[in-house]
Amino acid sequence: MTSPVSLYVYDLSNGMARQLSLQLTGKQIDGIWHTSVVVFEKEIFYGQGINITAPGKSHHGQPLQIIDMGETSIDEDTFNDYLNEMRQHYTADKYHLLEFNCNSFTDDCVGFLTGRSIPAFVKDLPTDFLSTPFGAALRPTIDAMYRRPGTSAPPSVPTPAAAVNASPNPQLAASILQAVASQAQSNGYSPQPATESLTSPIHIVTNTASFGNFLKSHRAAVAFFTSETCPPCRMIEPVFERLSEEKGLADGRQGAGFAKIDIDGVGSGLASQWNIRATPTFLFFLDGKKLDELRGADANELRTQIDLLLFQAYPPHPHTSISMPTIQALSLNPIIFSQVPALETAFGKLSSFIDEQSTWADSATQSRASVKGVMSSNVLPYLKSRFQPPTPPPKVLPSATPSILSSWTQASSAIVAELPVESLFPLVDLWRLALLDPAVGNWISSLPPGTSSQDPVNIFLPKAISAQDSTGSKGARNYILTVLRFLCNAFSSPSLARKMLRDNIPRSQISAILIPSLLHSDPLVRTASASLAFNIAAVIQKDRVESVRTGRGIQADSEDYLADWEVETVSAILEAYDREKENEEVVHRLAAALAFYLRLSPQYESQIKPLLEVLQSREVLRSKLNKGPGWNAEGGLAKKDVRKLVEEISTKLCV
Known part of the structure; x- marks a missing residue:
């Protein structure tokens, strides 16, 4: 005689994971799964030890999904003996939200009863979560939650500093995790104190x-x-x-x-x-x-x-065993453009451009008056209060609120749709300044998918790409320059930087504006583009260095989304370095960016190293060490630190 076996699946987040996971972690997670096994008309699950209830009568309520796991030929008495032995292993003090949880128990039970395993979408949830920057940053906190013996209260979830940089809203994520932890380990009864730590x-x-x-x-x-x-x-x-x-x-x-x-x-x-x-x-x-x-x-x-x-x-990565003191001494801090313009003048110029535009469409999403009203009533007071504070300035500078940023973005979208490119640089420059406020980058990075029209990055980049066709236009040059500086400041926000790099659309758009700008005829545009190349490389390098430091290691499959993009960028940087004949600071920033891309790249052996050989990278780099045609410096690069950097890259990374 056989008995049916079912898997009851619950979502401990009550739908919050499906709604918020993408913006918090960068990955869609449809639920925080709790499971129980139902057999012999009983529902069995693990939380504060092994618990048994009538099917659907646990404190979790009704299951979100019931999965047929087949039938078992094992009799009830044998299964009860199995559970009694399992109680010695699945005790309350050993519970761990990621490593040893309800799903570990149900997988054991289903395997014993039927020889099968629970579905992969349940088993793989911890791996999916930990593969996100926020999950990896929050892992030590989750471990700490289950290593404090002698407590009968639900574990608290302090949010580590690393998680603040890995998620646009760590407080919300931590509160969700707190609720999940409490739900997961509770069984509807008074919890027993832990007897030992995990x-x-x-x-x-x-x-x-x-x-x-x-x-x-x-x-x-x-x-x-x-x-x-x-x-x-x-x-x-x-x-x-x-x-x-x-x-x-x-x-x-x-x-x-x-x-x-x-x-x-x-x-x-x-x-x-x-x-x-x-x-x-x-x-x-x-x-x-x-x-x-x-x-x-x-x-x-x-x-x-x-x-x-x-x-x-x-x-280990082959470069971790090679001493590179000059490269390792490079700062990972972003290059930012922090000059505060005369705000009244900038607003006046933008306002005049709006008034002079004769073809403002009747069907525009916002009228001239409403756009100017948002800028003068919401945006200007905020920028003045933060970037032109009274003397002495307040101890805490005001930050942009979501309502200000939302209305400003809508107004910006209308302005970009109506004004020609030569009239847009004051608007972008104001956003460039605002990105020095951490709240702005966090807000942009928290925007959910499908809201690109509300994202300033997405609003400005397509226009900059199309402006590259107007190579002789001073207005196009001004706009491209300002967008490059805007992007440099955007990469000073860790959460926004990760979002832009992980999302295929903004990453490809950034490449489309960055790579041609590295070869631009205007030296200021080349300086800004070299700065952007450095900032992007620094963000990637910072994550790689942290992976090496913590022992997580760097694997190619963890950066699949960057592989082809990194090859293209390295090639463009080398070409720009080779062509730069005037500005040693540009050479320095390009060389530093190149060092970051090469040193710990998981694609180094498979893709980057062959590319370096084809491009004769060592000869290209060392060409700047001696005086050459068109190079202004006597005897090549003048600054000792730049020379040391180029020598180190050419001798240790281009071999």
Whole structure:
């Protein structure tokens, strides 16, 4: 006789993840999934230990989705024995929102009952979340939530400084996470105090299906086959736990997954499958395939084998072992254009352009009067209060509110639609100034998808691209120059910079304005474009340096969206460097940008290095060290720090 098995799926965010995940994390996440298994007319789930209710009667209410997981031939008494043994492993103090949660439990149960696994969209949620900049930044906080023993209250969620830079609205994200954590671990009863902290991300594996899922979800994996009656196992277990802390996936770093299987209990089937005849035995896996085996309680050999496994799984970037003092000393701070224009003069000029435009369409989204009203009544007072404050200035400068920015964006869209390009530079310059206010970049980066008409970046870039056709026009030159400076300041906002780089449309538009401007005949345009190239490279380099520092490592698949774009940009920078004959500061900024692109690029060996050889990059770089045709400096580059930088790039990165 068989019994049906179902998976009940709940969304702990109550729809907030679907609505807000894209703007908070840069990735669409449709729900924060909680699951339970329903069999023998009971709903079983893990939170504060293992809990059993009538189907649909838990504190989570009615499930969002019910998934048929097939049938089981296991009888109810056998399943109850299995649950009693599982209660020793799935205790309240071991719960972890990402590593060891309700879905870990249901995957084990479904595997025991049917030999199947729960759906990938549920199992992959932690990986999807951690792959976002905000998820990686918030990971240490989530770990800390579940490493504080002796508390009966829901864990609090302090928002780390890194998360502030990784999400446009970290306070909202943290509050959502707090609610999710409270919902996830609550079971409708008074929670019991934790008896011990979760010391390491160790997965308790009980059956073939859950072990298979464990191997699929970890590129590098270590399995510890142990026994309650084995004295050497008790000796080596603390070492295994410490190694899982040091070399596991905690804090967003690249590491191994660690699993523990008790061969005397429900894990006996796995022991038989893998021919485990003695304990302790450790198996080491890479991409799901067994690499090696270690028998006995040899702590030094265990550490050596794990280090070797991680080296094979995540080989270090070849440049991390090369000393590059000049490149490493380069500042990662963005180049910004902070000059404050005479605001009344700028507004007067823009107002006169609006009044002089004879073809303002009757069908325009906003009339001349309404546009000028927004600019004079909302925008000008804000800019004056922040950038021309009274003397002495207030301790806290006022920031732009969403209502000011929304009305300003709508007015800007109407102005750009009606005025010719030569009349638009005052408007862009005011936005360039406003981007020095962190609230402006955060607001733009938080705009949801499908609202490009409300995004100043999207409003100004298409016009700048089309203006490049008017190469001899002074008005087009002014507009392009101002947009480049506007973009430089935009890249001073970490959240906005990441959004622009990750979104294909603004990234391609930025390339379309940046690359031709690097070769522009006007030296100020070349200076601004070199500054923008540096700022973009600095943002990318900062993330890569942090990945190396924290041990997360840099893998090509983590930057797939940048691969072709980076090759094109490196090629353009080298050409601009080669052609620059006048301005040493432009050469310096281009060389620094190039250094950032080359040093830790995950595409270096596969794409960048062959490109450098084809372009004869070493010869191109070193050509500026000696006096050459058209180069003004006697004996080549004059500044010692620029010469050192060029020499270091050419000798250590272009080989």
